[in-house]
Amino acid sequence: MSTLQRAKVQAKAHPLAVDAVLAAGVLACMVAGSFVEPRHRDTVNWVLRTPDPLSLVLMVLGAAALVFRRRAPMTVLALTGTFSVIESVTGDPRAPVAMSAVIALYTVASTTDRPTTWRVGLLTTTVLTGAAMAAGPLPWYAQENLGIVAWAGIGATAGDAVRSRRAFIQAIRERAERAERTREEEARRRVAEERLRIARDLHDVVAHHIALVNVQAGVAAHVMDKRPDQAKEALAHVREASRSALNELRATVGLLRQSGDPEAPTEPAPGLDRLDELAGTFRNAGQRIEVARTDQGTALPAAVDLAAYRIIQEALTNVQKHAGPHAKAEVSVVRVGPNIEITVLDDGSGEDADPGSGGGHGLLGMRERVTAVRGTLTTGPRYGGGFRVHAILPVKNRTPTGEDPA
Known part of the structure; x- marks a missing residue:
């Protein structure tokens, strides 16, 4: 001085x-x-x-x-x-x-x-x-x-x-x-948003694949003595579901690595182009699923595409866990004007037909994903039994005022 x-x-x-x-x-x-x-x-x-x-x-x-x-x-x-x-x-x-x-x-x-x-x-x-x-x-x-x-x-x-x-x-x-102070608050906000996004991805991946593993393990245990060939097939599905879960967990957890880490994942996030593959994993677990799509040729932003995939994944996981062993699920993806509508229905009559009654984070995670892309989500029991998930997502990203960017 x-x-x-x-x-x-x-x-x-x-x-x-x-x-x-x-x-x-x-x-x-x-x-x-x-x-x-x-x-x-x-x-x-x-x-x-x-x-x-x-x-x-x-x-x-x-x-x-x-x-x-x-x-x-x-x-x-x-x-x-x-x-x-x-x-x-x-x-x-x-x-x-x-x-x-x-x-x-x-x-x-x-x-x-x-x-x-x-x-x-x-x-x-x-x-x-x-x-x-x-x-x-x-x-x-x-x-x-x-x-x-x-x-x-x-x-x-x-x-x-x-x-x-x-x-x-x-x-x-x-x-x-x-x-x-503004920079610090913005940094904290971004960190909180990133943590929430990673938490949603982890929940979706774990809930989906663990539900499939649980079902297939139950099938294997049930038919192990009388039909070992079917039990072997169920165990193969368990192995495939666990491998997929590990791969997705590795990709999600890789986001937490430092930016200079050469092992950071480069696989793109899943979207509706993998919808048939997703439905196939549930069919292998014994779930009846029908998929109807009238959105061919619609190019979605990455965030909207990922949100649509995760919503369907979580809805089918809820059907698997809550609707009962004989429930049938119907998935529809429809382009309506500037939006794309996702609907997942089931006719389940299980004791826990309402996925929201279990205190989990599935419906909350879906709602957060829809809100993040400025869409709307409606969920609730169907008349006569079953559950309905309906999401309306914008085909184009929108500004905070709701208008399409020029």
């Missing part, structure tokens, strides 16, 4: 001492000015003179008042202004006490707003100049009287400039702090 910086730190830590030093300096200048006077009006020759005792007393009082200029700037200005008026009217016509009033006016201007500076500055200048012109021993047009106007204007202008600079620096500092 440089000497100047250390001095600034010490000055901020001891403002009263700084004001005391300033008051001593102002007093010295006023006393020095009171000992000289011009010999002739049209020359610059100067001679020593004896200062008036009353003027010396007023100088000391005015300088002493400046020690408290930060604590009560208006009061100090009123006191120094009063001392200046008294000196101008009764003392020898040099008016050195006005220097303390100028310093006090500077303090008021640097600590208040501009309108207050204008009002107080005009009032101070008018009172000091008017008193010197009207009641002073010199003619009203004397340069000593007019000099008060100049010095008062300099004090007010300098104080206003200092105040403006402080306000400007403070505004820059606050703007920088606000920008830093």
Whole structure:
């Protein structure tokens, strides 16, 4: 830290001492000015003179008042202004006490707003100049009287400039702090969104494949003794489902790796192009599924395509877990205007026909995915039994105002 910086730190830590030093300096200048006077009006020759005792007393009082200029700037200005008026009217016509009033006016201007500076500055200048012109021993047009106007204007202008600079620096500092807080909040928001997305993917992958493994393992255990060939086939489906689960988990968890990790997954996210493959995994588990599509040729954004796939996957997983062993599922993907509609129906009559009654995160995850792409989701029991999942997703990404980007 440089000497100047250390001095600034010490000055901020001891403002009263700084004001005391300033008051001593102002007093010295006023006393020095009171000992000289011009010999002739049209020359610059100067001679020593004896200062008036009353003027010396007023100088000391005015300088002493400046020690408290930060604590009560208006009061100090009123006191120094009063001392200046008294000196101008009764003392020898040099008016050195006005220097303390100028310093006090500077303090008021640097600590208040501009309108207050204008009002107080005009009032101070008018009172000091008017008193010197009207009641002073010199003619009203004397340069000593007019000099008060100049010095008062300099004090007010300098104080206003200092105040403006402080306000400007403070505004820059606050703007920088606000920008830093905004960046931190945005970073936290993005981290939270990424965690939520990864949690949804993990839930969808684990719930789907574990449900299939559970069903096939139950089938294998049931037919192991009487039909070992069928049990072998069921175990093969268990192995395939577990392998698929591991692959998808590896791809999802790979998102948590560092950006420079060479083992980061490069496989694209699943979409509706893998719908037949998805339905096949459930059919292998013994579930009856019918798929109807009238969206051929529709190109979906990656986020919408992934959301559609995951919604169907979660809905069929719920059918597998909740609708009963003999339930039939119907999946339809239809293009309707600017949207694509996903519908999954089942006629299950299981005891837990409502997937939302289990306290899981399946329906919540579907709703979050649909909301993320600005779509709508409707779920609920069907009349006569079963459950219905209906999602409407936009074919194109939309801006926050709901309009298609140009």
